[in-house]
Structures are given as structure tokens and as C-alpha cells.
Amino acid sequence: MSREGQDPVNPNPVIRLHPSDNVLVARSELGLGQQLADPAVRVRAQVPAGHKIAACAIAAGTPVRKFDTVIGVAARDIAPGDHVHAHNLTLVDFYRDPAFCQDVRPVDYVPEAQRATFNGFVRADGRVGTRNFIGILSSVNCSSTVIRQIAAHFTPQRLAEYPNVDGVVAFAQTSGCGMSSPSEHFDVLRRTLAGYARHPNLAGVLIVGLGCERNQVASLVESQGLEPGPAVHTLVMQDTGGTRATIAAGIRAIESMLPAASAAVRQPVPASHLKIGLECGGSDGFSGISANPALGAAMDILVRHGGTAILSETPEIHGVEFMLTRRAVTPEVGQKLLDRLAWWERYTAGHNAQFNGVVGHGNQQGGLANIFEKSLGSAMKGGTTPLQAVYEYAEPIDQAGFVFMDSPGYDPVAVTGQIASGANLICFTTGRGSMFGSKPAPTIKLASNSAMYHRLEEDMDINCGLVLDGELSVPQMGQRIFEHILRAASGEPTKSELLGLGDNEFVPWHLGIVS
Missing domain, CATH: 3.40.50 (Rossmann fold)
Structure with a gap:
């Protein structure tokens, strides 16, 4: 990567990213008529920082190259110093050889004894977290308000006696029912919820459903291999007694997980x-x-x-x-x-x-x-x-x-x-x-x-x-x-x-x- 057109007032106004490129990138705003180091390149427009100008004449239909890679073709003849952007650059797709494995290079791995370290939370299964939250998931949009209110109960003051817990966070979402089932959308939603439920940055999780949704809590837990226990709790609003009863039960469930979560320490x-x-x-x-x-x-x-x-x-x-x-x-x-x-x-x-x-x-x-x-x-x-x-x-x-x-x-x-x-x-x-x-x-x-x-x-x-x-x-x-x-x-x-x-x-x- 080189810089052209240096002068004391505006050093390095453009950047040439590759010798084969026919465009330059404006390092700072370029003014109309500004002369670059090459006498043949005079800026022909007001060009904002980060935009491109032509380094040479580019005929209509000719590939425009940046980082020696084609990013389009000239929509019309482009003169040296012209601003090159969507107004005169046309996107044209073309075949690119995938050349599988051609650029694979061996990795020079650092010996294990010399590898960098950080202080993380080591979970029972050996995975490591960078944070230590308790999470609340909704199986369906209908339980999103409830999980937000459960999380809101756990203010910094109420969590003060659990110093190693980073917080209680609600992961509300807008799907879970009015969707095709089975479907790709359904599978993706369940996979996403399960990925959060077992995430190493969560010391415990509560999953809350409504009861009549397509994404049933029980089948979500079973299909994704989640195991209810001290660190995985579930609630169904229609079975628990409604909104206020579920919020109260959710608060109790989180309170039961906090001591174990706070016992985790970084190492x-x-x-x-x-x-x-x-x-x-x-x-x-x-x-x-x-x-x-x-x-x-x-x-x-x-x-x-x-x-x-x-x-x-x-x-x-x-x-x-x-x-x-x-x-x-x-x-x-x-x-x-x-x-x-x-x-x-x-x-x-x-x-x-x-x-x-x-x-x-x-x-x-x-x-x-x-x-x-x-x-x-x-x-x-x-x-x-x-x-x-x-x-x-x-x-x-x-x-x-x-x-x-x-x-x-x-x-x-x-x-x-x-x-x-x-x-x-x-x-x-x-x-x-x-x-x-x-x-x-x-x-x-x-x-x-x-x-x-x-x-x-x-x-x-x-x-x-x-x-x-x-x-x-x-x-x-x-x-x-x-x-x-x-x-x-x-x-x-x-x-x-x-x-x-x-x-x-x-x-x-x-x-x-x-x-």
C-alpha cells in the first residue's frame, strides 16, 4: 500500500492499494482541481474521504480494480482524476475460479506451554466463559414481557451480594408461534435458543413459555438435548397461573441459581x-x-x-x-x-x-x-x-x-x-x-x-x-x-x-x- 500526492499542507491525500489498481482511495477530502503528485492526475470533482478517483483513463466497459480485484466495470468513459462511484461504476457478475485449497498454508501454531492466557469462567463441561450472566429465554413472543419483568427485578442493588454475577439478562424474541412447523425457520429458532441456553457465558438459564405456542417449552428442551436441573429451569405461564404468578415464580427460580453462579471465579x-x-x-x-x-x-x-x-x-x-x-x-x-x-x-x-x-x-x-x-x-x-x-x-x-x-x-x-x-x-x-x-x-x-x-x-x-x-x-x-x-x-x-x-x-x- 503506497501513498501519492504528498505535500506539506495535505500529506498523503490518496492511497494506492495495489500497483495494478486503476483507482486511488481519498485519504482525506479532495478538492476540485487539486493536483496530485502525478501531473496527469488532477482531481476533477469534490471527493469525500474514503471514496475513489481514477488513477488513469478507464474506458467504458473496462474492469475497475481495487486491491487488484474487479469491483465492477466503467459505465462510461472515466477520465484520470474523476470520482469513481455508483454513478459511473456498474456491477457485473462473472465466473470466478474457486480454486479449492489452492492457497492453504500451514499454521505456525504457538506451543501450548507458550500460549497467551486470559482469566475466564471454567464450566463443568470444560468450556470457558468470558462473562457470568444468568439468562432468561422466551419460547415465544407472548412470554417476552414476563421475562423482561423478571430480569428487571434484579437491580444492581439486589445483585450486590452476588459480586461474581454480571447480571440477569432477558433474551426476548418475536417469534415462536405464527410460523410454519416443521420448517427451516422453526429449526433455526430452536437451535438459536438452545445455543444461548447452553452458552458458557451463562451460569444458569430460565426458559419461559406461554403454553399454546407451536414452540412448546417441553419439546424445545427435549429436542435440543437440554437437561432441566439446578441451572436450567422452565416455566409455562398458562400452567403457572398467569402473568403475575409467572413473574413471581421466575424471580424465585433466578434467586435459587444466584448462589452457585456467584461461586464461580475467574481463573x-x-x-x-x-x-x-x-x-x-x-x-x-x-x-x-x-x-x-x-x-x-x-x-x-x-x-x-x-x-x-x-x-x-x-x-x-x-x-x-x-x-x-x-x-x-x-x-x-x-x-x-x-x-x-x-x-x-x-x-x-x-x-x-x-x-x-x-x-x-x-x-x-x-x-x-x-x-x-x-x-x-x-x-x-x-x-x-x-x-x-x-x-x-x-x-x-x-x-x-x-x-x-x-x-x-x-x-x-x-x-x-x-x-x-x-x-x-x-x-x-x-x-x-x-x-x-x-x-x-x-x-x-x-x-x-x-x-x-x-x-x-x-x-x-x-x-x-x-x-x-x-x-x-x-x-x-x-x-x-x-x-x-x-x-x-x-x-x-x-x-x-x-x-x-x-x-x-x-x-x-x-x-x-x-x-
Whole structure:
């Protein structure tokens, strides 16, 4: 990555990401008529930071390349210095050789005795939590108010005598009844609820149902292999005596779990117990230059220490899936990823969905013209290690290393699936400034640029804009992120936790017909 057009007043105004690129990225806002280092390139428009300009003449129909990857073709002749964006860039899909396993490189694992550690909660089955909550799940929307009121009873004052409990949190949801059964939606909902119920960041769980819903509590528990006991309680409102009686019974159930939950203490454990969900939201033109590759560098470190990195958001690898299939450890793993993309193509056909090319308003304002360009940056969060496995949404992840979990690109839905799959911490990159948190697994937010970081510092944990500013290299930023992850996993509060976010971000994926 090089910088051109340096001058004392506006140093490094553009970034050339690859020698083969025919576009440059504006490091800061470019003015009409501004002359870059190359005399042949004079800026021909007012160009916002993070957007692209043509580095040379690009004829109509010619591929436009960023990171030496085609992100579209010129819709018309583009002159050197022209602003290149959705107005003159056309998305054209084409065949890409998946080249299964071609780029698989062996991982230089750190010897077990030398691996990094964090202080976590070790559960009876050997899994490790980064937080210690008691959770309340609703089997159906009809019991959501009840579980919220049960959780609201446990104020900080009432929990003061249980210092090792991070809180009592309600995971209310809006489905569970008016849905096809059996169906994919039904299976996904149950898998998601079960993933939370057995999550290592929960010391105990209460599941509350209404009684007449399709997602019956008893069959939910039985079908998902959950075992009622001291740490798993269930209530059915119609059997318990209604709203107030269920709230009272729920409070008693939580009170019975608190002493054992508070008896749990943190202890040193290897970083191999970390499962990190990788998310991006409110991306901009800098996300693929700073925050996403830096997070990828941190995940390479994590994998070397035996941990697990979970990339998701299937629509946001559309167009760059070959970057992952070439790293698949077997052709079968690579094909499973392509099969999920084919499912998404059928699922979104005829709809104005991101998968079909259109990105969100904030993405476009931040310099991303289409889904291929966004995907190019999004995939970088996964680093460079081999793709070990591909999972469906909320499917338990049992393979260490870099893996992929199918999900929508909508942040709360994607993160909900990652947590249900076992992620005990989330790393969330953003260029525009997403305000997001999650429970029971906390979220670390990584800003792609310094201007946004300083404007929203109360919400952002890490400033990856230091890469753009020339203060840190991507590997150095990756090391800093990895060290921050270890501290957060050991209990250091994230910015979203300090702000109280995470109570409304449990959003299971809705699929199919609601009747």
C-alpha cells in the first residue's frame, strides 16, 4: 500500500492499494482541481474521504480494480482524476475460479506451554466463559414481557451480594408461534435458543413459555438435548397461573441459581478457549484498509494460539468468495460455502437486497459503491489462515481455527447466530460508527478512521485509524487488538457494556412464512 500526492499542507491525500489498481482511495477530502503528485492526475470533482478517483483513463466497459480485484466495470468513459462511484461504476457478475485449497498454508501454531492466557469462567463441561450472566429465554413472543419483568427485578442493588454475577439478562424474541412447523425457520429458532441456553457465558438459564405456542417449552428442551436441573429451569405461564404468578415464580427460580453462579471465579486459561465472532457494520471506504485487515491480523494470532475466529454475513462475501474457497482445507468445505451462496441467490431473487448489489445508505456515503467492494473489505476480517469448516446459522461450532457461519448481513441477526454457535466475544468493525453491544458475549468495537473514533470515542474501543495515520502497521494494530481481546475476555468492560447496550440485540433470524 503506497501513498501519492504528498505535500506539506495535505500529506498523503490518496492511497494506492495495489500497483495494478486503476483507482486511488481519498485519504482525506479532495478538492476540485487539486493536483496530485502525478501531473496527469488532477482531481476533477469534490471527493469525500474514503471514496475513489481514477488513477488513469478507464474506458467504458473496462474492469475497475481495487486491491487488484474487479469491483465492477466503467459505465462510461472515466477520465484520470474523476470520482469513481455508483454513478459511473456498474456491477457485473462473472465466473470466478474457486480454486479449492489452492492457497492453504500451514499454521505456525504457538506451543501450548507458550500460549497467551486470559482469566475466564471454567464450566463443568470444560468450556470457558468470558462473562457470568444468568439468562432468561422466551419460547415465544407472548412470554417476552414476563421475562423482561423478571430480569428487571434484579437491580444492581439486589445483585450486590452476588459480586461474581454480571447480571440477569432477558433474551426476548418475536417469534415462536405464527410460523410454519416443521420448517427451516422453526429449526433455526430452536437451535438459536438452545445455543444461548447452553452458552458458557451463562451460569444458569430460565426458559419461559406461554403454553399454546407451536414452540412448546417441553419439546424445545427435549429436542435440543437440554437437561432441566439446578441451572436450567422452565416455566409455562398458562400452567403457572398467569402473568403475575409467572413473574413471581421466575424471580424465585433466578434467586435459587444466584448462589452457585456467584461461586464461580475467574481463573487463567489458554487463549485456545476463545471463540470470536467477527462482525462489521456501517462500513466505509477505509474499513478494508485499516480495521478489517487489522482484525484479520489479530485473528491470525488467535488461530496460532489455538483459538477460533468466526466469519459470517454471507451476503457480504458475495463476489470475493474465491478468497475463502482457495483457503478451504478440503474441496468439500469450499463447496459448502458455495452452496450457501447459491441458497442466498435463490432466497433474494427478485428483491432489492444487498446480495443483489445494492449497499446501504451509510456504506455509499462512506465510499462503497456496491456489494463487491463492500465484500472485498468484509472478507479481510477472517485473516489468512485456512478455512477449517462452514456452519449453518446458530449451529454449534466444534472446529478450532478460522471458520464460517452462514448468516444475513444484518448485524443483530448475524451476531445472535454467532453467539448461539458459541462465540464468547464479538469484534465489530465500523467506519460510520455503529452503536452496538451484545449479551451474554460482549462486543469490542473497532473504528476504521481516527475522525470517527474521536467523534464517537465513548462508543469505540479501538482506533484502527492509526493505520491510516501511519502510526501503526496492520500487523502492529493486529497485535494491539489481540491484547485488547485478552483483557476484555478477562473482564475489562467494553464501551458498549459501560453504556448498557446488549439487552435489545438478541434477534434470531426469521425465515419463511408467518401465518
